[in-house]
Amino acid sequence: MPQPAPTLLYAQSGGVTAVINATASAVISEARARKVRALAARNGILGALREELVDTSKESAAAIRALAHTPGGAFGSCRVKLKSLEADRARYERLLEVFQAHNIRWFLYNGGNDSADTALKVSKLATEYGVPLTCIGVPKTVDNDLAVTDCCPGFGSAAKYTAVSVHECALDVAAMAETSTKVFVYEAMGRHAGWLAAAGGLAGNGPDEAPHLILFPERPYDEADFLANVRRVVERVGYCVVVASEGIHGADGKFVADMGTVDSFGHTQLGGVSSFLAGRVKAELGYKVHWTLPDYLQRSARHLASKTDLDQAMAVGKAAVQYALKGMNATMPVIKRTSDSPYRWKIEAAKLDKVANHEKKMPAGFIRKDGYGITAAARKYLEPLIRGEAPPPYGRNGIPNYVELQNKLVRKKLPAFEA
Amino acid sequence: MPQPAPTLLYAQSGGVTAVINATASAVISEARARKVRALAARNGILGALREELVDTSKESAAAIRALAHTPGGAFGSCRVKLKSLEADRARYERLLEVFQAHNIRWFLYNGGNDSADTALKVSKLATEYGVPLTCIGVPKTVDNDLAVTDCCPGFGSAAKYTAVSVHECALDVAAMAETSTKVFVYEAMGRHAGWLAAAGGLAGNGPDEAPHLILFPERPYDEADFLANVRRVVERVGYCVVVASEGIHGADGKFVADMGTVDSFGHTQLGGVSSFLAGRVKAELGYKVHWTLPDYLQRSARHLASKTDLDQAMAVGKAAVQYALKGMNATMPVIKRTSDSPYRWKIEAAKLDKVANHEKKMPAGFIRKDGYGITAAARKYLEPLIRGEAPPPYGRNGIPNYVELQNKLVRKKLPAFEA
Numbered sequence: 001m002p003q004p005a006p007t008l009l010y011a012q013s014g015g016v017t018a019v020i021n022a023t024a025s026a027v028i029s030e031a032r033a034r035k036v037r038a039l040a041a042r043n044g045i046l047g048a049l050r051e052e053l054v055d056t057s058k059e060s061a062a063a064i065r066a067l068a069h070t071p072g073g074a075f076g077s078c079r080v081k082l083k084s085l086e087a088d089r090a091r092y093e094r095l096l097e098v099f100q101a102h103n104i105r106w107f108l109y110n111g112g113n114d115s116a117d118t119a120l121k122v123s124k125l126a127t128e129y130g131v132p133l134t135c136i137g138v139p140k141t142v143d144n145d146l147a148v149t150d151c152c153p154g155f156g157s158a159a160k161y162t163a164v165s166v167h168e169c170a171l172d173v174a175a176m177a178e179t180s181t182k183v184f185v186y187e188a189m190g191r192h193a194g195w196l197a198a199a200g201g202l203a204g205n206g207p208d209e210a211p212h213l214i215l216f217p218e219r220p221y222d223e224a225d226f227l228a229n230v231r232r233v234v235e236r237v238g239y240c241v242v243v244a245s246e247g248i249h250g251a252d253g254k255f256v257a258d259m260g261t262v263d264s265f266g267h268t269q270l271g272g273v274s275s276f277l278a279g280r281v282k283a284e285l286g287y288k289v290h291w292t293l294p295d296y297l298q299r300s301a302r303h304l305a306s307k308t309d310l311d312q313a314m315a316v317g318k319a320a321v322q323y324a325l326k327g328m329n330a331t332m333p334v335i336k337r338t339s340d341s342p343y344r345w346k347i348e349a350a351k352l353d354k355v356a357n358h359e360k361k362m363p364a365g366f367i368r369k370d371g372y373g374i375t376a377a378a379r380k381y382l383e384p385l386i387r388g389e390a391p392p393p394y395g396r397n398g399i400p401n402y403v404e405l406q407n408k409l410v411r412k413k414l415p416a417f418e419a
Numbered sequence: 420m421p422q423p424a425p426t427l428l429y430a431q432s433g434g435v436t437a438v439i440n441a442t443a444s445a446v447i448s449e450a451r452a453r454k455v456r457a458l459a460a461r462n463g464i465l466g467a468l469r470e471e472l473v474d475t476s477k478e479s480a481a482a483i484r485a486l487a488h489t490p491g492g493a494f495g496s497c498r499v500k501l502k503s504l505e506a507d508r509a510r511y512e513r514l515l516e517v518f519q520a521h522n523i524r525w526f527l528y529n530g531g532n533d534s535a536d537t538a539l540k541v542s543k544l545a546t547e548y549g550v551p552l553t554c555i556g557v558p559k560t561v562d563n564d565l566a567v568t569d570c571c572p573g574f575g576s577a578a579k580y581t582a583v584s585v586h587e588c589a590l591d592v593a594a595m596a597e598t599s600t601k602v603f604v605y606e607a608m609g610r611h612a613g614w615l616a617a618a619g620g621l622a623g624n625g626p627d628e629a630p631h632l633i634l635f636p637e638r639p640y641d642e643a644d645f646l647a648n649v650r651r652v653v654e655r656v657g658y659c660v661v662v663a664s665e666g667i668h669g670a671d672g673k674f675v676a677d678m679g680t681v682d683s684f685g686h687t688q689l690g691g692v693s694s695f696l697a698g699r700v701k702a703e704l705g706y707k708v709h710w711t712l713p714d715y716l717q718r719s720a721r722h723l724a725s726k727t728d729l730d731q732a733m734a735v736g737k738a739a740v741q742y743a744l745k746g747m748n749a750t751m752p753v754i755k756r757t758s759d760s761p762y763r764w765k766i767e768a769a770k771l772d773k774v775a776n777h778e779k780k781m782p783a784g785f786i787r788k789d790g791y792g793i794t795a796a797a798r799k800y801l802e803p804l805i806r807g808e809a810p811p812p813y814g815r816n817g818i819p820n821y822v823e824l825q826n827k828l829v830r831k832k833l834p835a836f837e838a
Contacts, residue, residue: 071590164722168722172718178497180497203818300590397805398807
């Protein structure tokens with residue numbers, strides 16, 4: 001059997017976003033433009049281990065274009081973290097085996113901290129074994145917690161969803177407050193950093209505009225103080241809209257709503273902060289309360305994507321292919337902000353070891369002194385990221401025309417492997 | 420003091436929707452076109468009782484136009500139900516007193532069943548007292564449970580939000596299912612009728628497309644059967660998306676997630692069905708589960724309004740003014756469907772006593788035989804209602820440009836009244 005042409009492998013990792021497929025679309029389009037064969041791993045690194053490789057050449061140009069307006073992860077993603085090279089040697093070696101069998105010369109791994117770490121380790125092992133391979137990390141996460149890059153593709157759209165949804169709910173509560181709901185709690189994603197909760201702050205400005213209180217994981221949750229503030233806001237404004245990060249915890253470090261389960265990355269699974277807070281407000285203050293837990297809605301709402309975010313998601317995809325073909329091993333295309341006003345940005349290369357396993361915290365100067373709101377500095381940073389609209393085309397049925405790929409796998413060449 | 424010109428009073432009642440302000444916009448525009456003075460009650464019937472009447476002539480034409488793309492209730496709504504004419508005589512008489520003091524000849528009450536009932540009672544009392552007053556009910560409710568009308572303004576947009584959100588979440592879960600979330604539960608509003616849960620069914624078609632299971636309040640919740648179905652879907656498709664109505668209950672009639680509180684209309688306050696179901700799936704089947712409770716998001720998401728719904732919301736507003744000026748007392752403009760394909764509708768007048776306190780159930784033929792999905796008849800009815808997009812204009816800040824009215828009150832002429 002003839003050796004296939006030098007091949008690029010793209011894989012998606014971790015929680016998906018409204019625009020990770022836009023990155024995929026840009027990767028495949030750029031590879032096509034450069035006449036490079038592109039495969040995509042089914043379900044992230046798992047597909048690479050199992051030799052389940054999607055032949056993207058079977059997809060039409062229209063389908064690849066439509067990927068850019070389709071949320072979710074078109075090739076499947078996964079929550080699997082490879083351990084150290086020593087502890088997980090068999091799996092790393094299997095990856096190199098699969099890559100060699102399919103002449104994969106460029107590996108693009110689209111994910112967060114953990115994925116950058118995996119890409120880095122694969123690259124080290126390839127060097128050690130003398131396998132010609134260029135590994136590129138491609139940034140993605142709604143949590144905005146990647147180091148080096150000014151922001152992460154996926155965050156801007158989730159942030160826009162959050163700001164718009166908080167604003168819309170607030171108008172609802174304002175209309176009902178006289179005789180009904182007086183307190184509304186919106187729960188935002190963010191395990192350790194309050195980036196999405198902070199984005200909720202863009203819904204309004206000034207002390208009387210919603211959200212009136214934001215609870216950040218960066219500040220310990222002080223129930224008595226929180227409840228006193230809710231009461232003060234209701235007495236002054238007539239109602240109170242609260243945005244709470246899923247990751248808030250008490251002074252003892254215990255998550256306010258710990259569901260007690262752990263995912264395969266070792267992250268505690270959270271959820272239920274909003275119902276907990278609503279219960280406390282109702283019990284202690286007696287106000288009628290409503291709450292929302294948008295959960296996956298906030299990271300899959302492609303219908304409300306930020307144009308800035310979409311542009312950046314596509315730019316990192318395109319740059320990733322360019323870096324790969326230039327042999328810029330163990331790098332990641334990141335977003336560098338060159339101006340706040342007007343907002344300007346460009347893509348540049350960062351070394352993967354500066355990104356892997358670091359976590360970008362929200363600057364202390366982004367949280368208001370009283371701990372319940374965002375500062376002007378936060379607004380200056382956040383606002384450009386939610387700017388611009390990029391709605392998908394809708395069908396006659398009133399639903400966006402999201403594409404489903406064929407995802408035809410190339411023929412396996414190796415024995416099966418228990419991934 | 421000279422008597423004011425004959426005046427129209429508009430009031431909003433009950434839970435607000437993405438398009439109730441579009442109805443308000445149409446009412447005020449039509450009144451202006453016909454040179455009729457229009458006031459709006461602050462916080463619904465409460466404002467009428469308290470003589471808190473907004474002078475809509477103080478609002479610019481641009482503000483009234485912008486109302487049509489602004490969610491919430493611009494004048495404030497309320498959850499206050501007047502009792503019978505006998506039991507609540509003092510309040511009904513106060514209404515007539517306020518109406519006479521401000522020369523209110525036309526009263527437009529924009530709400531659901533309860534509001535139609537109030538408008539009808541006010542109209543009866545006015546007749547009894549010989550007060551010249553024309554009372555018009557204007558339909559509004561995301562629950563779609565008003566009798567006579569083919570559908571209710573507000574429902575189509577909430578239905579579109581539901582269908583699009585379920586579809587987007589499903590793409591997320593499909594991408595994650597191999598190693599992470601296998602079951603997702605979406606909770607839809609609807610106390611007694613599964614209209615919004617049914618709308619979730621528009622997200623897909625065929626047994627393998629999400630949502631795979633819909634739980635309707637019209638069918639008793641059978642836990643063993645539900646869990647067996649979840650397992651079958653996961654084994655066949657790889658994941659399972661469930662849409663559950665907040666109002667589902669067991670064979671004994673007990674709500675699955677009864678929060679135990681009651682609003683001023685006497686309706687039980689619900690919420691938490693999705694977390695309950697998620698907990699059962701996790702405990703009994705061991706699958707990783709996520710869930711969402713969109714709550715007010717589904718009825719305030721003007722950014723995702725249905726164009727059909729918006730057009731109907733404005734049409735009933737315009738017709739309400741026309742009916743009022745023609746003296747068509749105790750009527751409601753309703754939507755009559757004249758054709759399914761192509762979808763055509765028109766506005767016609769219904770007698771308020773045919774609407775008041777009736778509740779439109781979902782036809783039995785809309786629920787699939789196995790109880791977990793919608794039929795072709797349901798699709799034929801629902802699909803036109805979510806058709807078309809009508810996005811609001813967005814600002815440079817990435818948020819829709821929703822308008823806030825000045826809501827200047829006219830001077831009171833009567834002694835205060837404890838409403």
